[in-house]
Amino acid sequence: MQQRDAIKFCRECGHAVTYRVPDDGDTRERAVCPNCGTVHYVNPLNVVGTVPYFGDQVLLCKRAIAPREGFWTLPAGFMELGETLAEGARRETDEEAGAQLTLGPLFTVISVPQVGQVHSFFLAELTSLDFDPGAETVEARMFKLDDIPWDELAFLTVSRTLKLFIEERQRSQFGVHCFDIRFQPRKPA
Amino acid sequence: MQQRDAIKFCRECGHAVTYRVPDDGDTRERAVCPNCGTVHYVNPLNVVGTVPYFGDQVLLCKRAIAPREGFWTLPAGFMELGETLAEGARRETDEEAGAQLTLGPLFTVISVPQVGQVHSFFLAELTSLDFDPGAETVEARMFKLDDIPWDELAFLTVSRTLKLFIEERQRSQFGVHCFDIRFQPRKPA
Numbered sequence: 001m002q003q004r005d006a007i008k009f010c011r012e013c014g015h016a017v018t019y020r021v022p023d024d025g026d027t028r029e030r031a032v033c034p035n036c037g038t039v040h041y042v043n044p045l046n047v048v049g050t051v052p053y054f055g056d057q058v059l060l061c062k063r064a065i066a067p068r069e070g071f072w073t074l075p076a077g078f079m080e081l082g083e084t085l086a087e088g089a090r091r092e093t094d095e096e097a098g099a100q101l102t103l104g105p106l107f108t109v110i111s112v113p114q115v116g117q118v119h120s121f122f123l124a125e126l127t128s129l130d131f132d133p134g135a136e137t138v139e140a141r142m143f144k145l146d147d148i149p150w151d152e153l154a155f156l157t158v159s160r161t162l163k164l165f166i167e168e169r170q171r172s173q174f175g176v177h178c179f180d181i182r183f184q185p186r187k188p189a
Numbered sequence: 190m191q192q193r194d195a196i197k198f199c200r201e202c203g204h205a206v207t208y209r210v211p212d213d214g215d216t217r218e219r220a221v222c223p224n225c226g227t228v229h230y231v232n233p234l235n236v237v238g239t240v241p242y243f244g245d246q247v248l249l250c251k252r253a254i255a256p257r258e259g260f261w262t263l264p265a266g267f268m269e270l271g272e273t274l275a276e277g278a279r280r281e282t283d284e285e286a287g288a289q290l291t292l293g294p295l296f297t298v299i300s301v302p303q304v305g306q307v308h309s310f311f312l313a314e315l316t317s318l319d320f321d322p323g324a325e326t327v328e329a330r331m332f333k334l335d336d337i338p339w340d341e342l343a344f345l346t347v348s349r350t351l352k353l354f355i356e357e358r359q360r361s362q363f364g365v366h367c368f369d370i371r372f373q374p375r376k377p378a
Contacts, residue, residue: 007200011196012198025323040200042270044270080217111274178274
Protein backbone atom coordinates (compact mmCIF):
# COMPACT_ATOMS: atom_id res chain seq x y z
CA MET A 1 0.00 0.00 0.00
CA GLN A 2 1.27 3.46 -0.85
CA GLN A 3 0.18 6.67 0.79
CA ARG A 4 0.29 10.10 -0.78
CA ASP A 5 -1.14 11.97 2.19
CA ALA A 6 0.10 15.47 2.82
CA ILE A 7 3.32 15.71 4.82
CA LYS A 8 2.69 17.24 8.25
CA PHE A 9 6.06 16.91 10.00
CA CYS A 10 9.69 17.21 8.89
CA ARG A 11 11.40 13.90 8.31
CA GLU A 12 14.77 15.36 9.30
CA CYS A 13 13.90 17.00 12.63
CA GLY A 14 10.24 16.20 13.43
CA HIS A 15 9.12 19.86 13.41
CA ALA A 16 5.73 20.76 11.88
CA VAL A 17 6.17 21.80 8.23
CA THR A 18 4.64 24.74 6.40
CA TYR A 19 3.65 24.82 2.73
CA ARG A 20 5.34 27.40 0.53
CA VAL A 21 7.43 27.82 -2.62
CA PRO A 22 11.07 27.24 -1.60
CA ASP A 23 13.55 30.11 -2.07
CA ASP A 24 15.87 28.15 -4.39
CA GLY A 25 14.20 29.10 -7.68
CA ASP A 26 11.51 26.42 -7.39
CA THR A 27 8.06 27.28 -8.76
CA ARG A 28 5.91 24.81 -6.80
CA GLU A 29 4.62 24.77 -3.27
CA ARG A 30 6.38 22.13 -1.13
CA ALA A 31 6.35 21.09 2.49
CA VAL A 32 9.24 23.12 3.95
CA CYS A 33 10.54 22.82 7.50
CA PRO A 34 10.74 26.23 9.24
CA ASN A 35 13.14 24.72 11.78
CA CYS A 36 15.84 23.01 9.67
CA GLY A 37 14.94 24.16 6.14
CA THR A 38 14.41 20.68 4.66
CA VAL A 39 12.27 20.75 1.51
CA HIS A 40 10.05 17.68 1.07
CA TYR A 41 9.39 16.60 -2.51
CA VAL A 42 6.59 14.27 -3.57
CA ASN A 43 6.88 12.86 -7.09
CA PRO A 44 5.05 10.43 -9.37
CA LEU A 45 5.43 6.72 -8.68
CA ASN A 46 6.25 3.98 -11.17
CA VAL A 47 3.99 0.96 -11.40
CA VAL A 48 5.63 -1.96 -13.23
CA GLY A 49 4.04 -5.13 -14.52
CA THR A 50 3.80 -7.69 -17.30
CA VAL A 51 1.47 -9.06 -19.95
CA PRO A 52 2.13 -12.76 -19.25
CA TYR A 53 0.96 -14.73 -22.31
CA PHE A 54 1.07 -18.26 -23.66
CA GLY A 55 -0.34 -18.88 -27.13
CA ASP A 56 -3.71 -17.16 -27.30
CA GLN A 57 -4.09 -16.81 -23.54
CA VAL A 58 -3.03 -14.26 -20.93
CA LEU A 59 -2.59 -14.60 -17.21
CA LEU A 60 -4.80 -12.38 -15.05
CA CYS A 61 -4.87 -12.06 -11.27
CA LYS A 62 -7.99 -11.50 -9.16
CA ARG A 63 -7.15 -8.84 -6.61
CA ALA A 64 -7.37 -9.75 -2.92
CA ILE A 65 -6.74 -6.18 -1.77
CA ALA A 66 -7.93 -2.62 -2.25
CA PRO A 67 -8.13 -0.78 -4.53
CA ARG A 68 -10.48 -2.73 -6.82
CA GLU A 69 -10.59 -5.87 -4.69
CA GLY A 70 -12.21 -8.79 -6.57
CA PHE A 71 -11.42 -7.34 -10.01
CA TRP A 72 -8.95 -8.84 -12.48
CA THR A 73 -5.59 -7.25 -13.24
CA LEU A 74 -2.33 -7.87 -15.00
CA PRO A 75 0.35 -8.52 -12.38
CA ALA A 76 1.85 -5.13 -11.46
CA GLY A 77 2.91 -3.07 -8.49
CA PHE A 78 5.11 -0.24 -7.27
CA MET A 79 8.71 -0.19 -8.46
CA GLU A 80 11.19 -0.38 -5.59
CA LEU A 81 14.49 1.42 -5.02
CA GLY A 82 17.51 -0.46 -6.39
CA GLU A 83 15.73 -2.25 -9.20
CA THR A 84 15.22 -1.57 -12.91
CA LEU A 85 11.80 -1.32 -14.57
CA ALA A 86 12.29 -4.84 -15.96
CA GLU A 87 13.40 -6.26 -12.61
CA GLY A 88 10.40 -4.68 -10.90
CA ALA A 89 8.01 -6.08 -13.51
CA ARG A 90 9.45 -9.56 -13.03
CA ARG A 91 9.35 -9.30 -9.23
CA GLU A 92 5.72 -8.16 -9.18
CA THR A 93 4.72 -11.00 -11.51
CA ASP A 94 6.46 -13.43 -9.20
CA GLU A 95 4.93 -11.94 -6.05
CA GLU A 96 1.37 -11.73 -7.37
CA ALA A 97 1.17 -14.87 -9.50
CA GLY A 98 4.28 -16.99 -8.84
CA ALA A 99 4.56 -17.26 -12.61
CA GLN A 100 7.62 -18.53 -14.52
CA LEU A 101 8.33 -16.49 -17.64
CA THR A 102 10.76 -15.12 -20.19
CA LEU A 103 10.64 -11.35 -19.98
CA GLY A 104 10.18 -9.62 -23.33
CA PRO A 105 10.29 -5.98 -24.45
CA LEU A 106 8.64 -2.94 -22.94
CA PHE A 107 5.11 -2.68 -24.35
CA THR A 108 3.14 0.20 -22.76
CA VAL A 109 4.21 3.31 -20.84
CA ILE A 110 1.12 5.03 -19.48
CA SER A 111 1.04 8.31 -17.56
CA VAL A 112 -1.89 8.63 -15.17
CA PRO A 113 -1.46 12.21 -13.96
CA GLN A 114 -4.54 12.30 -11.75
CA VAL A 115 -3.01 9.72 -9.43
CA GLY A 116 0.64 10.73 -9.99
CA GLN A 117 1.68 7.42 -11.55
CA VAL A 118 3.46 6.04 -14.61
CA HIS A 119 2.58 2.42 -15.49
CA SER A 120 5.05 0.36 -17.54
CA PHE A 121 4.11 -3.11 -18.82
CA PHE A 122 6.51 -5.59 -20.41
CA LEU A 123 5.55 -8.52 -22.60
CA ALA A 124 6.37 -11.84 -20.92
CA GLU A 125 6.04 -15.32 -22.38
CA LEU A 126 5.06 -17.88 -19.76
CA THR A 127 7.28 -20.95 -19.51
CA SER A 128 4.89 -22.82 -17.21
CA LEU A 129 1.16 -22.72 -16.50
CA ASP A 130 1.60 -23.58 -12.83
CA PHE A 131 1.07 -20.53 -10.65
CA ASP A 132 1.61 -19.79 -7.00
CA PRO A 133 -0.37 -16.64 -6.18
CA GLY A 134 0.77 -14.43 -3.31
CA ALA A 135 -1.28 -12.78 -0.58
CA GLU A 136 -2.46 -9.93 -2.84
CA THR A 137 -4.08 -12.35 -5.29
CA VAL A 138 -7.24 -14.46 -4.79
CA GLU A 139 -6.75 -16.43 -7.99
CA ALA A 140 -4.30 -16.44 -10.93
CA ARG A 141 -5.58 -18.00 -14.11
CA MET A 142 -5.30 -18.01 -17.88
CA PHE A 143 -7.93 -16.34 -20.06
CA LYS A 144 -8.30 -16.87 -23.78
CA LEU A 145 -8.02 -13.51 -25.57
CA ASP A 146 -11.64 -13.98 -26.69
CA ASP A 147 -12.77 -14.44 -23.09
CA ILE A 148 -11.16 -11.49 -21.28
CA PRO A 149 -13.59 -10.34 -18.55
CA TRP A 150 -13.59 -6.73 -19.79
CA ASP A 151 -16.25 -5.57 -17.33
CA GLU A 152 -14.36 -7.03 -14.40
CA LEU A 153 -10.93 -5.54 -15.10
CA ALA A 154 -9.47 -3.52 -12.24
CA PHE A 155 -7.84 -0.60 -14.07
CA LEU A 156 -7.92 1.32 -17.35
CA THR A 157 -4.17 0.80 -17.67
CA VAL A 158 -4.84 -2.95 -17.78
CA SER A 159 -7.71 -2.84 -20.29
CA ARG A 160 -5.84 -0.47 -22.63
CA THR A 161 -2.72 -2.63 -22.49
CA LEU A 162 -4.70 -5.81 -23.17
CA LYS A 163 -6.52 -4.22 -26.13
CA LEU A 164 -3.21 -3.19 -27.68
CA PHE A 165 -1.81 -6.66 -27.05
CA ILE A 166 -4.74 -8.31 -28.86
CA GLU A 167 -4.49 -5.88 -31.80
CA GLU A 168 -0.77 -6.28 -32.28
CA ARG A 169 -0.74 -10.04 -31.74
CA GLN A 170 -2.93 -10.35 -34.84
CA ARG A 171 -0.15 -8.70 -36.84
CA SER A 172 2.60 -10.49 -34.88
CA GLN A 173 4.36 -7.16 -34.43
CA PHE A 174 4.61 -5.41 -31.10
CA GLY A 175 5.60 -1.79 -30.66
CA VAL A 176 6.17 0.36 -27.58
CA HIS A 177 3.17 2.55 -26.77
CA CYS A 178 3.46 5.72 -24.71
CA PHE A 179 0.17 7.41 -23.89
CA ASP A 180 -1.83 9.05 -21.11
CA ILE A 181 -5.01 8.11 -19.29
CA ARG A 182 -7.28 10.69 -17.72
CA PHE A 183 -10.45 9.33 -16.16
CA GLN A 184 -13.76 10.54 -14.85
CA PRO A 185 -13.89 10.02 -11.08
CA ARG A 186 -16.19 7.15 -10.14
CA LYS A 187 -19.51 8.28 -8.74
CA PRO A 188 -20.13 7.34 -5.11
CA ALA A 189 -22.38 4.25 -4.88
CA MET B 190 17.20 19.58 -5.94
CA GLN B 191 15.97 16.22 -4.69
CA GLN B 192 17.01 14.53 -1.47
CA ARG B 193 16.89 10.80 -0.77
CA ASP B 194 18.24 10.97 2.78
CA ALA B 195 16.96 8.45 5.28
CA ILE B 196 13.68 9.37 6.97
CA LYS B 197 14.20 10.12 10.67
CA PHE B 198 10.78 11.37 11.82
CA CYS B 199 7.18 10.45 10.99
CA ARG B 200 5.52 12.79 8.55
CA GLU B 201 2.11 12.16 10.12
CA CYS B 202 2.87 12.74 13.82
CA GLY B 203 6.51 13.86 14.10
CA HIS B 204 7.59 10.87 16.24
CA ALA B 205 11.01 9.28 15.58
CA VAL B 206 10.66 6.32 13.19
CA THR B 207 12.22 2.87 13.43
CA TYR B 208 13.33 0.72 10.50
CA ARG B 209 11.67 -2.68 10.14
CA VAL B 210 9.67 -4.84 7.75
CA PRO B 211 6.01 -3.81 8.15
CA ASP B 212 3.51 -6.45 9.36
CA ASP B 213 1.27 -6.20 6.26
CA GLY B 214 3.04 -8.85 4.18
CA ASP B 215 5.74 -6.46 2.94
CA THR B 216 9.21 -7.93 2.41
CA ARG B 217 11.32 -4.77 2.64
CA GLU B 218 12.51 -2.69 5.53
CA ARG B 219 10.72 0.67 5.72
CA ALA B 220 10.67 3.61 8.10
CA VAL B 221 7.72 2.76 10.36
CA CYS B 222 6.32 5.05 13.06
CA PRO B 223 6.04 3.25 16.42
CA ASN B 224 3.57 5.91 17.58
CA CYS B 225 0.95 6.07 14.78
CA GLY B 226 1.93 3.11 12.58
CA THR B 227 2.55 5.11 9.40
CA VAL B 228 4.79 3.27 6.92
CA HIS B 229 7.03 5.55 4.86
CA TYR B 230 7.81 4.39 1.33
CA VAL B 231 10.66 5.70 -0.80
CA ASN B 232 10.48 4.84 -4.49
CA PRO B 233 12.39 5.54 -7.71
CA LEU B 234 12.03 8.97 -9.30
CA ASN B 235 11.29 9.77 -12.92
CA VAL B 236 13.59 12.13 -14.79
CA VAL B 237 12.03 13.45 -18.00
CA GLY B 238 13.68 15.31 -20.85
CA THR B 239 14.02 15.80 -24.57
CA VAL B 240 16.43 15.42 -27.48
CA PRO B 241 15.78 18.86 -29.05
CA TYR B 242 17.05 18.69 -32.65
CA PHE B 243 17.01 20.80 -35.77
CA GLY B 244 18.49 19.33 -38.93
CA ASP B 245 21.87 17.84 -38.00
CA GLN B 246 22.14 19.73 -34.71
CA VAL B 247 21.01 19.14 -31.14
CA LEU B 248 20.46 21.55 -28.30
CA LEU B 249 22.60 21.00 -25.20
CA CYS B 250 22.56 22.92 -21.92
CA LYS B 251 25.60 23.69 -19.80
CA ARG B 252 24.67 22.98 -16.20
CA ALA B 253 24.80 25.85 -13.70
CA ILE B 254 24.11 23.59 -10.71
CA ALA B 255 25.27 20.39 -9.03
CA PRO B 256 25.53 17.58 -9.84
CA ARG B 257 27.96 17.89 -12.78
CA GLU B 258 28.02 21.68 -12.83
CA GLY B 259 29.71 23.00 -15.98
CA PHE B 260 29.03 19.83 -18.00
CA TRP B 261 26.64 19.61 -20.94
CA THR B 262 23.29 17.86 -20.77
CA LEU B 263 20.09 17.35 -22.65
CA PRO B 264 17.33 19.35 -20.95
CA ALA B 265 15.79 17.07 -18.29
CA GLY B 266 14.63 17.09 -14.70
CA PHE B 267 12.36 15.49 -12.14
CA MET B 268 8.79 14.73 -13.20
CA GLU B 269 6.23 16.50 -11.01
CA LEU B 270 2.90 15.32 -9.60
CA GLY B 271 -0.05 16.04 -11.87
CA GLU B 272 1.82 15.92 -15.16
CA THR B 273 2.42 13.24 -17.79
CA LEU B 274 5.87 12.11 -18.92
CA ALA B 275 5.47 14.19 -22.08
CA GLU B 276 4.27 17.27 -20.19
CA GLY B 277 7.21 16.96 -17.80
CA ALA B 278 9.69 16.63 -20.67
CA ARG B 279 8.27 19.75 -22.31
CA ARG B 280 8.27 21.72 -19.05
CA GLU B 281 11.87 20.83 -18.27
CA THR B 282 12.96 21.83 -21.76
CA ASP B 283 11.19 25.13 -21.33
CA GLU B 284 12.64 25.74 -17.85
CA GLU B 285 16.22 24.84 -18.73
CA ALA B 286 16.49 26.18 -22.27
CA GLY B 287 13.39 28.26 -23.02
CA ALA B 288 13.20 26.31 -26.28
CA GLN B 289 10.23 26.23 -28.68
CA LEU B 290 9.59 22.75 -30.04
CA THR B 291 7.21 20.15 -31.41
CA LEU B 292 7.28 17.20 -29.06
CA GLY B 293 7.80 13.86 -30.79
CA PRO B 294 7.70 10.23 -29.63
CA LEU B 295 9.28 8.64 -26.59
CA PHE B 296 12.84 7.65 -27.49
CA THR B 297 14.74 6.24 -24.49
CA VAL B 298 13.60 4.79 -21.15
CA ILE B 299 16.63 4.18 -18.97
CA SER B 300 16.62 2.60 -15.51
CA VAL B 301 19.49 3.74 -13.30
CA PRO B 302 18.99 1.49 -10.27
CA GLN B 303 22.02 2.71 -8.31
CA VAL B 304 20.45 6.14 -7.95
CA GLY B 305 16.81 4.98 -7.92
CA GLN B 306 15.83 6.78 -11.13
CA VAL B 307 14.16 6.13 -14.48
CA HIS B 308 15.09 8.61 -17.26
CA SER B 309 12.69 9.08 -20.18
CA PHE B 310 13.70 11.19 -23.20
CA PHE B 311 11.36 12.30 -25.99
CA LEU B 312 12.42 13.42 -29.44
CA ALA B 313 11.58 17.08 -30.00
CA GLU B 314 11.97 19.09 -33.19
CA LEU B 315 12.92 22.70 -32.50
CA THR B 316 10.72 25.33 -34.10
CA SER B 317 13.06 28.22 -33.25
CA LEU B 318 16.77 28.57 -32.50
CA ASP B 319 16.21 31.36 -30.01
CA PHE B 320 16.67 30.15 -26.47
CA ASP B 321 16.02 31.63 -23.07
CA PRO B 322 17.96 29.54 -20.53
CA GLY B 323 16.73 29.36 -16.94
CA ALA B 324 18.68 29.61 -13.69
CA GLU B 325 19.89 26.00 -13.87
CA THR B 326 21.61 26.58 -17.21
CA VAL B 327 24.77 28.64 -17.94
CA GLU B 328 24.36 28.38 -21.70
CA ALA B 329 22.02 26.69 -24.18
CA ARG B 330 23.40 26.13 -27.64
CA MET B 331 23.20 23.97 -30.75
CA PHE B 332 25.89 21.38 -31.49
CA LYS B 333 26.36 19.66 -34.83
CA LEU B 334 26.11 15.90 -34.35
CA ASP B 335 29.76 15.65 -35.44
CA ASP B 336 30.80 18.11 -32.75
CA ILE B 337 29.11 16.75 -29.61
CA PRO B 338 31.46 17.39 -26.65
CA TRP B 339 31.45 13.72 -25.59
CA ASP B 340 34.03 14.21 -22.85
CA GLU B 341 32.08 17.07 -21.34
CA LEU B 342 28.65 15.44 -21.14
CA ALA B 343 27.12 15.40 -17.68
CA PHE B 344 25.50 11.97 -17.54
CA LEU B 345 25.66 8.50 -19.13
CA THR B 346 21.90 8.71 -19.78
CA VAL B 347 22.62 11.73 -22.01
CA SER B 348 25.55 10.21 -23.92
CA ARG B 349 23.73 6.89 -24.52
CA THR B 350 20.62 8.74 -25.72
CA LEU B 351 22.65 10.97 -28.06
CA LYS B 352 24.54 7.97 -29.51
CA LEU B 353 21.26 6.21 -30.28
CA PHE B 354 19.88 9.40 -31.81
CA ILE B 355 22.88 9.72 -34.14
CA GLU B 356 22.69 6.04 -35.16
CA GLU B 357 18.98 6.05 -35.89
CA ARG B 358 18.97 9.42 -37.60
CA GLN B 359 21.26 7.92 -40.25
CA ARG B 360 18.53 5.37 -41.02
CA SER B 361 15.74 7.96 -40.53
CA GLN B 362 13.92 5.49 -38.30
CA PHE B 363 13.56 5.98 -34.59
CA GLY B 364 12.51 3.28 -32.14
CA VAL B 365 11.85 3.30 -28.41
CA HIS B 366 14.80 2.00 -26.41
CA CYS B 367 14.43 0.60 -22.90
CA PHE B 368 17.69 -0.31 -21.18
CA ASP B 369 19.60 -0.03 -17.91
CA ILE B 370 22.74 1.83 -16.87
CA ARG B 371 24.92 0.62 -14.03
CA PHE B 372 28.06 2.63 -13.45
CA GLN B 373 31.34 2.43 -11.57
CA PRO B 374 31.34 5.02 -8.81
CA ARG B 375 33.67 7.93 -9.64
CA LYS B 376 36.94 7.81 -7.77
CA PRO B 377 37.55 10.68 -5.33
CA ALA B 378 39.92 13.25 -6.87
